[in-house]
Amino acid sequence: MNKTFLKKLAIASYKNGELDQKTAFKIADRLSKKDLKQYIRIIKASEKAKNIYLTTALGDKNTEKQLKYIFKDKNIIVNQDSSMMLGSRIEINDDIFEMNLKNTLENIIENIDQNND
Amino acid sequence: MINSDQIIKQLEQKLGSSTSGVKVEHVGIVEQNHDGVIRASGLSKAMMGEIVEFQKGVQGVILNLDEDSVSIVVLSSDNDIREGDKVKRTEKLLSIEAHDDLLGRVVDPIGTPLDGKLKIKKGKLMPLEKIAAGVIDRSPVDTPLKTGIKAIDAMIPVGRGQRELIIGDRGLGKTAVAIDTIINQRQLQNKKGKKQVICIYTAIGQKQSSISQVVDRLKEENAFDYTIVVAAPASAPAALQYLAPYAASAIGEYFMEKGEDVLIVYDDLTKHAWAYRQLSLVLKRPAGREAYPGDVFYLHSRLLERAVRLNKEKGGGSITALPIIETQAGDISAYIPTNVISITDGQIFLQSDLFNIGVRPAINPGNSVSRVGGAAQTKAIKSVAGKLRLELAQYNSLAAFAQFGSELDESTMKQLERGKRSVEILKQPQYSPLSEALEIISLWSVTNGHLDDVPVEKVGEFEKQLHEYAKAHAKKLIDKLNTGEKLEDQTINELKKIVEDFKKGFKISN
Missing domain, CATH: 3.40.50.300 (P-loop containing nucleotide triphosphate hydrolases)
Structure with missing residues (x-):
């Protein structure tokens, strides 16, 4: 089964923008192991595209509110990671926006390494 | 005189330029790894020939851009990359x-x-x-x-x-x-x-x-x-x-x-x-x-x-x-x-x-x-080697007839003998490149018949000793020949003298 057909099946698994369990299992029963793996991958990618992952250092609510306002049709999934010290990280599809102190310090180190080699 | 405050200010400016702005990374997920080629999803903005970096610092280069994935070839034999690993763009094309x-x-x-x-x-x-x-x-x-x-x-x-x-x-x-x-x-x-x-x-x-x-x-x-x-x-x-x-x-x-x-x-x-x-x-x-x-x-x-x-x-x-x-x-x-x-x-x-x-x-x-x-080619080499290729071609076609053992006229015999010596002079040991002057001396000697009376099996030895003789007795001539300038009559006369003088000594010892 080719990728285009599996994509069509993945689109057909959704009802009203949500993944329909009955349809998904019905399709999964009829797929080979290799095709099922590909089908799951496509569904995961679709789910990821619907979400925005916000990781904050100190549980900042303001950023979450702003993102909800800008991306009305997306789900905002919030995590906390204190190793970032300050700031946040936003993941939208393939793009990761680093706005935290840990990344800033790593940048400084990289800059010094590059300029003083 | 720049003072310490100004230096600190400049350093802070440099620090500021390295930290300003949001850092954006473009990442993908490894889906498959076989035969040194990795297929990764995501990386939607990747370029052909771009370097990408995996989680463990291993680098690869993107060689295929497909609709939903990219194919990456790993640049090291260390390949411990697994499905689900993250890969990020470096936004740099392959360079050295x-x-x-x-x-x-x-x-x-x-x-x-x-x-x-x-x-x-x-x-x-x-x-x-x-x-x-x-x-x-x-x-x-x-x-x-x-x-x-x-x-x-x-x-x-x-x-x-x-x-x-x-x-x-x-x-x-x-x-x-x-x-x-x-x-x-x-x-x-x-x-x-x-x-x-x-x-x-x-x-x-x-x-x-x-x-x-x-x-x-x-x-x-x-x-x-x-x-x-x-x-x-x-x-x-x-x-x-x-x-x-x-x-x-x-x-x-x-x-x-x-x-x-x-x-x-x-x-x-x-x-x-x-x-x-x-x-x-x-x-x-x-x-x-x-x-x-x-x-x-x-x-x-x-x-x-x-x-x-x-x-x-x-x-x-x-x-x-x-x-x-x-x-x-x-x-x-x-x-x-x-x-x-x-x-x-x-x-x-x-x-x-x-x-x-x-x-x-x-x-x-x-x-x-x-x-x-x-x-x-320099003018010197051109004048000396001009007819060599033609002579060799004529020799190769005549050599086939000589194998039949038929009687040949004097000019044909002469051409054959000259050809054998030309082939012999072009032999050269490995790791022994010659300067232009020594090349000219060898090629001029053979194309002007100075080797016609030297046995074919002795040509190599003759050439070696001629070079040593010329280096010892004709340094000025060698310097002149190394310039590559056209051979004047005086230079040709000097060449002739050197070869003839050497030949006298070579004949006596052999």
Whole structure:
């Protein structure tokens, strides 16, 4: 089964923008192991595209509110990671926006390494 | 006088410039890893030929852009990458750091030293893939690149900026011709008015022992100070073997842009084509003739087009390419050999029959050609070697009749004897490149009949001793001949005197 057909099946698994369990299992029963793996991958990618992952250092609510306002049709999934010290990280599809102190310090180190080699 | 506050301010400005703005990373997820090729989803903004980095610091290069995924070829043999690992773009195309410190070093195609010495200093980032200089930026090839091998300098001259293919079966001395050419460039070291030629030896798919032998030999002959070795041995991943010639070209362009003359040896492009075929098949690209991908011609044409002689406005530098192709059973009409023959400006064809009867270097002058020709020869060599090729061709056709043992007239016998001595004089031991003066002395002697009374089996010894005699007794003549200027009557008379004087002593001792 080719990728285009599996994509069509993945689109057909959704009802009203949500993944329909009955349809998904019905399709999964009829797929080979290799095709099922590909089908799951496509569904995961679709789910990821619907979400925005916000990781904050100190549980900042303001950023979450702003993102909800800008991306009305997306789900905002919030995590906390204190190793970032300050700031946040936003993941939208393939793009990761680093706005935290840990990344800033790593940048400084990289800059010094590059300029003083 | 700048005070400490101002210094601190400047440092803070520098710090600020490195931290301002949001850092954006573009990431993907590894879906599949087999045969050294990784398929990753995401990376929607990735570029063809871009370097990507995996979680463990391993680097790869993107060689296929598909609808939902990219195919990445890993650039190291360390491949512990698993499904689900993250991979991020570096937003940099494949490049190599080029610096003057590369001279005398052995590096891999991504610039990592392989000789166990210090890391190479940061230099100019040179892209591995680059469009060759345009027509307007070029100037004609008119400066010789001396190989020090009589047969080549006399009949198949190579100029700076030319592409001359060395082609033949395995074990016939293709690498030896290239190494002798590199060794011969040591004559230009510290010579006023003479531009040193920087040499780059690219080892593609060679045994590590062979590469080591080449490096050792160059060091012994004091030729390593102006040489760089770019090595992708047989144990290196196919991706590195594929990139090696482009890395060598990139380094060559660094020196060429500074106005230097560069010689690049690609040893050998057959293995390069094999590595590319392997990569293309694993990347599931459609296979064509002999399972090579459809763009195998472009693989070599875009590489060899970067060998160029730039005009004065662009610095006047040059890259001369000596690609090597290994044939099977002397078949120069196979796929890859015909491709490369059509790209290059001539070929030096080595033949196994000649090698087996002791003619070494085993160059077949009939099948070998230099499309640049006399423009890449000095006037001195041109005047001396002009009729050599024709005489050899006539000798080869007459030699067939001589085998029948029929009676031949005097002029035919004379031609045969002259031909035998011409073949003998063109033989040369390995690692013994000659200066232009000594080449002229040898070739002038044979073409003007001074060797007609020397037994054929003694010609080699005669030549060796003649060279030593000339170095001891005719230094001024040698200096004059090394200038390459046209031979005047006075110079010819001096040559005649030296040869005749030597012959008297040689006859007595033999």
